[in-house]
Amino acid sequence: MALFESLAVVGPGLIGSSVLRRARETGLLADTLIAADISPAVLDRVRELNIADVVTDSMAEAAQADCVMICVPVGAVEATARAILPYMKPGSILTDVASVRGKLGPTIQALLPEGVEYVPGHPMAGTEHSGPDAGFATLFENRWSLLVPPEGADDHAVQKIQILWELCGARTKILPDDKHDRICAMVSHLPHLLAFTICDTADNLSEEIRAAVLDYAASGFRDFTRIAASDPVMWRDIFIANKNVLLETLDRFVADAQGMAQAIREGDEAAITARIERGRRIRRTLIENRQA
Amino acid sequence: MALFESLAVVGPGLIGSSVLRRARETGLLADTLIAADISPAVLDRVRELNIADVVTDSMAEAAQADCVMICVPVGAVEATARAILPYMKPGSILTDVASVRGKLGPTIQALLPEGVEYVPGHPMAGTEHSGPDAGFATLFENRWSLLVPPEGADDHAVQKIQILWELCGARTKILPDDKHDRICAMVSHLPHLLAFTICDTADNLSEEIRAAVLDYAASGFRDFTRIAASDPVMWRDIFIANKNVLLETLDRFVADAQGMAQAIREGDEAAITARIERGRRIRRTLIENRQA
Ligand SMILES: NC(=O)c1ccc[n+]([C@@H]2O[C@H](COP(=O)([O-])OP(=O)(O)OC[C@H]3O[C@@H](n4cnc5c(N)ncnc54)[C@H](OP(=O)(O)O)[C@@H]3O)[C@@H](O)[C@H]2O)c1
Ligand SMILES: NC(=O)c1ccc[n+]([C@@H]2O[C@H](COP(=O)([O-])OP(=O)(O)OC[C@H]3O[C@@H](n4cnc5c(N)ncnc54)[C@H](OP(=O)(O)O)[C@@H]3O)[C@@H](O)[C@H]2O)c1
Numbered sequence: 001m002a003l004f005e006s007l008a009v010v011g012p013g014l015i016g017s018s019v020l021r022r023a024r025e026t027g028l029l030a031d032t033l034i035a036a037d038i039s040p041a042v043l044d045r046v047r048e049l050n051i052a053d054v055v056t057d058s059m060a061e062a063a064q065a066d067c068v069m070i071c072v073p074v075g076a077v078e079a080t081a082r083a084i085l086p087y088m089k090p091g092s093i094l095t096d097v098a099s100v101r102g103k104l105g106p107t108i109q110a111l112l113p114e115g116v117e118y119v120p121g122h123p124m125a126g127t128e129h130s131g132p133d134a135g136f137a138t139l140f141e142n143r144w145s146l147l148v149p150p151e152g153a154d155d156h157a158v159q160k161i162q163i164l165w166e167l168c169g170a171r172t173k174i175l176p177d178d179k180h181d182r183i184c185a186m187v188s189h190l191p192h193l194l195a196f197t198i199c200d201t202a203d204n205l206s207e208e209i210r211a212a213v214l215d216y217a218a219s220g221f222r223d224f225t226r227i228a229a230s231d232p233v234m235w236r237d238i239f240i241a242n243k244n245v246l247l248e249t250l251d252r253f254v255a256d257a258q259g260m261a262q263a264i265r266e267g268d269e270a271a272i273t274a275r276i277e278r279g280r281r282i283r284r285t286l287i288e289n290r291q292a
Numbered sequence: 293m294a295l296f297e298s299l300a301v302v303g304p305g306l307i308g309s310s311v312l313r314r315a316r317e318t319g320l321l322a323d324t325l326i327a328a329d330i331s332p333a334v335l336d337r338v339r340e341l342n343i344a345d346v347v348t349d350s351m352a353e354a355a356q357a358d359c360v361m362i363c364v365p366v367g368a369v370e371a372t373a374r375a376i377l378p379y380m381k382p383g384s385i386l387t388d389v390a391s392v393r394g395k396l397g398p399t400i401q402a403l404l405p406e407g408v409e410y411v412p413g414h415p416m417a418g419t420e421h422s423g424p425d426a427g428f429a430t431l432f433e434n435r436w437s438l439l440v441p442p443e444g445a446d447d448h449a450v451q452k453i454q455i456l457w458e459l460c461g462a463r464t465k466i467l468p469d470d471k472h473d474r475i476c477a478m479v480s481h482l483p484h485l486l487a488f489t490i491c492d493t494a495d496n497l498s499e500e501i502r503a504a505v506l507d508y509a510a511s512g513f514r515d516f517t518r519i520a521a522s523d524p525v526m527w528r529d530i531f532i533a534n535k536n537v538l539l540e541t542l543d544r545f546v547a548d549a550q551g552m553a554q555a556i557r558e559g560d561e562a563a564i565t566a567r568i569e570r571g572r573r574i575r576r577t578l579i580e581n582r583q584a
Binding site: 124126143144173179182183184186187188189190191192193194195196197198199200201202203204205208209210212213214215216217218219220221222223224225226227228229232233235236239240243246247249250252253254256257258260261264265267269272273275276277278279280281282283284285286287289 | 416435436465471474475476478479480481482483484485486487488489490491492493494495496497500501502504505506507508509510511512513514515516517518519520521524525527528531532535538539541542544545546548549550552553556557559561564565567568569570571572573574575576577578579581
């Protein structure tokens with residue numbers, strides 16, 4: 001018996017279609033797979049890929065599933081939830097995979113019909129590609145999925161979403177929304193912002209320097225640019241959705257960079273090496289944890 | 293016949309011992325290889341590794357070579373040149389591999405005895421390790437070596453250093469000092485400064501966030517940390533030696549980051565995506581150039 005009788009993925013892009021593929025390959029997530037989207041092109045492609053049993057543009061039809069997983073861009077999650085929730089059955093679970101929580105949790109919690117549970121979970125996995133063709137069944141293997149159930153969420157529902165992610169190959173952790181957003185600002189949003197920015201800075205320099213950056217990127221610059229290839233609209237939405245925490249984290253970073261600049265300006269050797277050494281500590285621990 | 297009768301490497305660490313290994317393996321760089329250092333421990337290790345024919349702590353002995361290559365840390369290059377130059381023979385070439393030029397070129401140029409040429413070259417290759425054990429013969433393969441001969445340098449001497457690096461597997465380019473330093477600030481020094489700083493920022497956060505960074509580093513943070521493992525003393529010296537250009541490049545970066553922050557604060561979607569798109573352009577070109 002599968003975890004759910006039916007699972008509906010709304011927005012079968014990179015993340016959503018990866019869940020569908022995993023469900024299709026293992027048969028363990030749900031007996032019936034539903035894919036829903038407002039885009040006919042996406043639905044056609046999902047039909048061609050044959051990764052769902054039911055392919056529909058009707059939110060009411062998707063809402064009949066035991067578990068409805070919203071995988072649309074961050075900025076569209078709330079509107080999508082509003083369109084689906086009125087049709088959801090008592091005993092069913094709504095989840096989403098949004099990369100930023102902000103006020104999403106309490107907002108959607110307040111809209112829940114009687115008997116419907118809301119247990120969002122953010123898989124810390126992705127690539128720089130998007131759309132139904134970008135997904136693959138192993139995307140979540142050995143990655144974390146951060147569950148952010150609202151206070152008072154039903155234990156049984158939380159456990160089912162936990163199992164869902166474990167069946168996708170992920171490890172899970174339960175966190176409050178604000179901690180989730182602070183962590184993601186540091187480990188993901190700030191690095192992306194810096195990566196986009198260093199590319200932007202290089203692009204703004206003289207033609208001569210731009211050309212040199214391309215020739216000599218292997219000397220350090222390259223490491224910063226892999227993540228800079230990610231989808232601009234998705235990252236725009238994430239930056240805006242996590243605005244306050246991200247800008248605060250950026251402020252700390254800029255203050256630290258200016259501290260380093262000051263030490264360099266003054267030729268304060270001890271202060272420079274102290275800062276470098278502090279940074280190396282984290283790196284060493286990452287290597288010990290085999291994350292690098 | 294080898295390129296030089298004798299080649300002396302002063303400071304056989306990562307870079308210097310890599311040149312010696314390459315010379316030893318191919319036999320093409322020099323008939324006699326000399327390794328010189330002020331550290332007895334380094335000299336003992338070089339003897340054990342058997343990567344030079346003559347191993348000495350005498351700068352006067354090293355100075356007898358046709359080509360003397362100074363591979364000590366940036367901050368020690370000038371003093372080492374002052375110790376060696378008085379003993380060098382007419383017709384011989386002095387070179388160094390310093391990662392920052394600053395005023396080094398004209399300073400050493402002014403010290404040259406009659407008939408000695410000075411042609412420094414900076415190999416854009418390295419690892420996060422140092423010392424004679426860290427070197428390997430293929431370190432420079434398919435990397436650039438940036439030659440920065442002083443104005444009026446002898447063409448024949450420049451050509452010999454060019455061939456030396458090509459025999460090490462590198463491609464060469466000739467640049468003026470100031471352009472070299474501006475390029476390296478952008479492609480190497482600024483990325484290292486940012487990498488050290490983001491690790492430092494993460495380290496300064498709460499214990500909870502630090503732990504999370506280690507758990508979830510794969511989400512972007514990790515890409516920044518590989519280069520943050522590099523040697524603190526070497527990078528301290530580089531930052532100080534290239535202070536003016538580096539701080540100017542950092543200022544541009546911080547201004548660009550604050551421009552992005554402003555766009556995020558105002559929720560200016562078009563401005564955010566425009567900045568992200570500009571960054572992606574460089575990334576795309578890197579991929580086309582197969583540098584990423
Ligand atoms: N990519 C990552 O690295 C990553 C990681 C973890 C979590 N997430 C989260 O996963 C979610 C989806 O990201 P993704 O990378 O999978 O994006 P994606 O590949 O672009 O997929 C999004 C899907 O949602 C559809 N869609 C867009 N707007 C919609 C709307 N208003 N109503 C219904 N469907 C809509 C899209 O169709 P069209 O193509 O026609 O617009 C597409 O099929 C986001 O919430 C994101 O924060 C992403
Ligand atoms: N590593 C890179 O990524 C890289 C890339 C391109 C160019 N470079 C340049 O290459 C040079 C050497 O860097 P490296 O990475 O090879 O460093 P390294 O491995 O630390 O080697 C430096 C060597 O110089 C010796 N030394 C230190 N101070 C000296 C002094 N005052 N007089 C004589 N010998 C001294 C060291 O001996 P002890 O160990 O006893 O101090 C060591 O044998 C630097 O100028 C650097 O800018 C480095």
